[in-house]
Amino acid sequence: MIALSCVASGASYPICDGKPPSLALKELRNDYIDRLLPANNSAVMISIQLTDQTRFYTLNQQINALETRVQQCNNATKLGALSYHLMAVLSTCNDPKTFSEVNLQELIQQRFESQFYYRNRTQRLAFDGWYQYGLALQALCVNGADVDIDVICKALQGQNEDGGWAYGVDETSQMVLGLLCVKNQQNVANNATHLALLNSAIQSAITYLESSVKIEGENTFIGNRYSAPEALLALNEASKVMNVNLSFCNATATTLLTPLTDDDQIASIYQRLPVISGKSVLTLKESWTCAAPETTTAPSTTATTTTVPAPKCEDYSQIEEDVVYITVTLLVIVTLGEPYTGPYDYSQVVVNVANGTKLVEVMFQAKCTGNFKYETKMTTWGASVRSVNGLTARGDQREYWSLRDGATGSSYSTGASSYVPKDNDLVLFKLSTW
Template sequence: MLKLFVILVLLFSAVICKSSEPGYPVCCDSTIDLSLQGLIQDHVDRLMDLRHPDWGWANTPEAVLGIQLGDMQAFFGLNKTIATMEAEMKAEIYTASVGKLGYYAMAVQSVCEDPREFGGINIIARILTNLKTQFGETTRTQPKDGWYSYGLGIQALCVSNQHVPISTTLRIINGQSSDGSYGTVHSVDETGQMLLAAICARKQVKNNFFLKRWLTLAINKASTFLLTDINPDNTGNIWIGNKYSTPAALLGLQKAGVTFGMCNVIAHDLANGLEATEPEGAISERLPAMSGKSVLVLGSDDWTCVVPDPIPAGYVPSYTPDATSECYNVSASGHISVKLSVQDSIGANVSGPYDSTQQVNNVENGNTLLQVMTQAQCEGIFQFETTPSSFGEYVVTVNGVTANDTIHQYWALINANTLQYLSVGVSQYVPGDGENILFQLSVW
């Protein structure tokens, strides 16, 4: 049944690509939708609003890549950002995940600087060293930093013309699940990223018949997996996985040479999907898909940089993420109540009973989950710690229990009424009256 659906989607694609309807560069080379440039500009504007006072972002290299691939002309204040990025890279060069190192290397390349000699550091050499540690001596089936990060590390090597080690190429082939996916919790995101990595790695093994063939099989299986995960959300928009996994999936399918009928519809929904509360990471990742440029273009000889537009008069980067511990700016005079439940024993039943449940009263309607948690903390009935990321605040500790990332633990956010995982994090999620949010210590 699924195969039939994929075949139908592929057949339908030919029709759409030949039609004269304006389309999107990520789908095929038809006439470009006239509103696209303006929509790209809106996304860049939002990123500029989210820029921190030091001219960086929560994830500076991810944002740099997003704008450089989306519309490099629009990147005002680039030199100030490069200086901040260099300082941030130096501070975390020995602790960053392989994906973050990959972001740094590709962002440096995207601004036409050398990732082998950036601020005196060879980022490519660090990625090679880090990749070796990903599977350790254990029988790990997933890389230490996850497949998404692993894929970014491989892409960074590949686009800087660094040979991808054979052991890594074999992981691309052997790490794939039988349905063509990679990873568990966010398999569409991870498969999209690994698909790009596999495509890049295949270019390097031109003369090795077997590796080339196995990588082609992996690419086809990953593409099929992504095509079988096309579905509408509750607002009628159509995504591959969800809104946030769609960019990497679209770019992966484009580079795999797969044209499919729904592509322009999905690209249209994505380009028109900017929401006021959307986090930096979502925009940084969406921009390349909007312009149809994956990071793989950085490896081509044609990649050149332009002098960006000047800094607009009066622009001051000033975004500071939500403070989570300050009680004075928490209002407790609203009219709804929200429950916060905690399940801190791994493997426990998700439908309850829970280790604790607290009701937070007088919550302002429209407050984010993070604000509700802060209110509860200030009232002394809940305790938590977070760390900032490009998707907002990431919950690391609940009621004194810290998820151990090195053994792949995390605090999952679940709607205890519907048992659905929240599709966004605590900074973006707005709970409704009577909702019960479950924080469940889980393993990925």
């Protein structure tokens, strides 16, 4: 990614140094929030409330929609959804135990009881996954409920030898935040053995996250650009009570806090937003108060409509003297595994186009060959790739199509509507998870 020139190298961030956000960061924060306002999502509500309640112009509408979502919750609702709903309710200063006549706290506690039993068998892994398990620890804790010690012990038993949980940074970040919160409750804090085990687990997880820092050119990530925001928030919270190396904080924040591209999904935006304020959901436990929006009228988030000529298949076999042509190879990989080590299990199509052609236009010309298919969704900031060769990224499974340099595996800093391939470029479309 390319950082805004006004918040580039040398910039300071509240999450790194505790100082108030600069004017440039405030402008970026406002842009992020305005993009999120139309979204009907509990996680989005939490993100905006933590960052700037005074700009949540659609708060009343969102609370009404939240009531509908909560009314649909039952014993089959997964921990992640229940937790986001509870913390969204709490962020609006309503009671999660009575909101919309549903006790979200009780539903989470009941769901915890079934996490390690499947078809009458005991299992070591949480049924809803460690990411959602960590969210649930946070939700109960910030709502003031003591988490059962058995629930905490199960979490510690699920930790990998390298200090992480499950598949990596995402799950580990959520577990760190959850365990940091519950370590202060009485059944842990007053028991020296429990507290020592919990502190050891958190310290191992911190070491794992620190070891997951990656530098790719001018970009610094923790895991990848999608896992980095929550990891940075987790490490920042841990640094308040434990020894944490945050020497990479400014570089990571600079990488994350950039102008939006057409590849940025709602999820990646709401995860990045709290980095600007440096507030995680644990803030909801610390004398949280609510503020009304400055106005009930939201700014327009409708994109300006312009007439765009329909694309057409070009015949590049007819050489024009004044046109410079380039060759671009599109690679498609559907393997979800990381890290990327070079082309494998892929299909490809080679396209000849005029120099200066944007990637989205190259994709259309590839489609004209009959060997490449894709679907995009137009957003206010460009075309977002949703499907490639008939395979659609499943949002509910946290999947997306990432655009990368096929030679190195590095993610592009811009999206399909902005990136201009060079001659002999290998453009990789990789089905990934955030």
